[in-house]
Amino acid sequence: MDKFTTITGIAAPMPLVNIDTDMIIPKQFLKTIKRSGLGKNLFDEMRYTPEGEEIPDFVLNKPAYRAAQIIVAGDNFGCGSSREHAPWALLDFGIRCVISTSFADIFFNNCFKNGILPIRLPADQVEYLMADAEKGANARITVDLESQTVTASDGRSFPFEVDAFKRHCLLNGLDDIGLTMENAGAIDSFENRLAVTRPWA
Template sequence: MEKFEKLSGIAAPMPLVNIDTDMIIPKVFLKTIKRSGLGVNLFDEMRYDRQGNEIPDFVLNKPAYREAQILVAGDNFGCGSSREHAPWALADFGIKVVISTSFADIFFNNCFKNGMLPIVLPPEQVEVLMKDAEKGANARMEIDLEAQTVTASDGEVFHFEIDPFRKHCLLEGLDDIGLTLEKGAAIDTFEASASQARPWV
């Protein structure tokens, strides 16, 4: 998993509330266990018509937001089923940060496990950032994980809270496997000791 420290990127506004995981990545695309290749189907039913053509009015189809790395979303983002494919699809598209007033718990946890940063801010601050995102590609936001700040394009700064352990994992690029490998020496020592104590195992 890549380390997450700072990000300066384009933010796309998605003010819809209750965007669920089936909207993020419809169930028809859940046949794969690979984390790559899902970005093309992100928000598929909102992004394409029945013939597979892009819907020009959808935010991520607009030229200003095709390279968006930040999503400013409405309340209760990621609700619905527990599918981990939802953060996989967002990450594969290039989204590294989602800002909202609230997230569904399972989606929120899955973001951290996949190197994404979900940021919870009060409604009035999300509204400011939503309007900032509506300015298009020239309005870049800055995310500083170490300082726990979001800086709008006009320089206004908002502070966000994050669990210290999750912050550490993102800063160091540690997923569950990485955390286990950090304990490699201790695991080797235990296995050697256990092998001597119980050679019949």
């Protein structure tokens, strides 16, 4: 998993509330167990017509937001089913951070496990960042996980809270496997000792 320290990037404004996981990645794309390749189907039913043509008015189809790394969203982002494909699709598209007033718990935790930083902020601050994001590609937002701040393009900064353990994992690029491998030495020692004391095991 890639480390997350600081990103300065384009933020796509998505003021919709209750953006659920089926909107993020529709059910017909859940057949894969690979984490790559889902970005092209992110928000598929909102980005494309039934014939596969891009819908020009959708934010991620607009030239200013095609390289967005941040989404500023309405309340309750990631609600619905618990599919982990949702953060996979966001990450594969290039999204590293989602800012909202609230998230569904399972989606929120899945983001951290996949290298995405979900940030909860009060409604007035989200509204400010939403308006900033609507300025387009020249209005870049900076998210600094080390200092736990979000800075708008005009320099106004907002602090955010994040669980210390989840912060440690993102800063060091540690998913569940990475956390296990931090104890590789102790695991090897245990297995070597077990081979001697219980060779039948």
